[in-house]
Amino acid sequence: MIQVHDLHRHFGGFRAVDGASLTIETGSITGLIGPNGAGKSTLFNVIAGVLPPTSGRVIMDGEDITGLPPHQLFHKGLLRTFQLAHEFSSMTVRENLMMVPGAQTGETLWNTWFQRARIRNEERALRQKADEVLDFLTISHVADEKAGNLSGGQKKLLELGRTMMVDAKIVFLDEVGAGVNRTLLGTIGDAIVRLNRERGYTFCVIEHDMDFIGRLCDPVIVMAAGKVLAEGPAAHIMENEAVIEAYLGTGLKNKVVETTTGDTA
Numbered sequence: 395m396i397q398v399h400d401l402h403r404h405f406g407g408f409r410a411v412d413g414a415s416l417t418i419e420t421g422s423i424t425g426l427i428g429p430n431g432a433g434k435s436t437l438f439n440v441i442a443g444v445l446p447p448t449s450g451r452v453i454m455d456g457e458d459i460t461g462l463p464p465h466q467l468f469h470k471g472l473l474r475t476f477q478l479a480h481e482f483s484s485m486t487v488r489e490n491l492m493m494v495p496g497a498q499t500g501e502t503l504w505n506t507w508f509q510r511a512r513i514r515n516e517e518r519a520l521r522q523k524a525d526e527v528l529d530f531l532t533i534s535h536v537a538d539e540k541a542g543n544l545s546g547g548q549k550k551l552l553e554l555g556r557t558m559m560v561d562a563k564i565v566f567l568d569e570v571g572a573g574v575n576r577t578l579l580g581t582i583g584d585a586i587v588r589l590n591r592e593r594g595y596t597f598c599v600i601e602h603d604m605d606f607i608g609r610l611c612d613p614v615i616v617m618a619a620g621k622v623l624a625e626g627p628a629a630h631i632m633e634n635e636a637v638i639e640a641y642l643g644t645g646l647k648n649k650v651v652e653t654t655t656g657d658t659a
């Protein structure tokens with residue numbers, strides 16, 4: 395679905411992404427791991443149109459999408475979530491879902507004036523869809539809660555929920571498990587697997603929790619210093635000498651690699 399060819403993103407003289415090439419197969423849940431500062435989030439930002447590349451190409455289903463802005467990619471079904479959740483904190487959880495752009499169609503003046511009944515029906519349908527999403531994610535009980543009051547894990551689920559309000563094809567998840575408790579992490583993992591199997595979503599998942607990666611992802615791509623270092627099934631990757639070396643004793647084999655803070659987006 396996605397092919398990245400020799401992608402570079404430099405910040406001044408610093409090469410955050412330094413000639414990365416990779417493929418994300420349609421229907422896969424592809425993992426993206428690597429030590430802090432490897433360039434994972436920057437790679438996501440370039441693919442998702444948040445940052446222009448310094449050079450290189452991004453192809454989606456055979457079409458060159460390099461440098462397209464996020465809203466155009468959104469309409470092509472390419473969505474991303476951020477390392478830190480981006481909720482509208484003073485709106486309810488349901489309202490957060492209902493206002494996902496693209497989920498509603500009736501917002502031009504023409505429509506408001508002449509098609510009130512249709513809009514009412516659409517709003518009802520949108521609300522129903524939001525409630526189905528909340529049900530799917532097992533957080534129906536917080537539908538009327540202000541999003542700002544959710545726990546970290548619930549906010550991550552809400553981020554995932556936003557991708558379900560439209561017909562996503564590929565979703566990029568940046569550290570969806572960071573700061574999330576084990577139970578909610580399990581729920582998030584289950585939701586990802588179901589979205590993949592039942593709705594055909596392709597995922598690319600950045601995550602430092604190796605249990606989570608091992609359970610969900612095949613293949614796993616390893617980045618280090620802006621380049622792709624290795625790719626393969628999770629079990630092979632964790633045995634790979636170069637990969638272990640890249641983590642330099644930060645504990646890849648002890649499952650949980652240091653979790654990070656801060657988003658570069």
Ligand SMILES: Nc1ncnc2c1ncn2[C@@H]1O[C@H](COP(=O)(O)OP(=O)(O)OP(=O)(O)O)[C@@H](O)[C@H]1O
Nearest residue numbers: 405410428429430431432433434435436437654658
């Ligand atoms: N806007 C920016 N300006 C300058 N340097 C940046 C910028 N964004 C990222 N970097 C640098 O690029 C490198 C890669 O950052 P990036 O956030 O992509 O890493 P990461 O693999 O996502 O790391 P983490 O696992 O800690 O989230 C880091 O050294 C970072 O400091």
Ligand SMILES: [Mg+2]
Nearest residue numbers: 434435436477
């Ligand atoms: Mg990151």
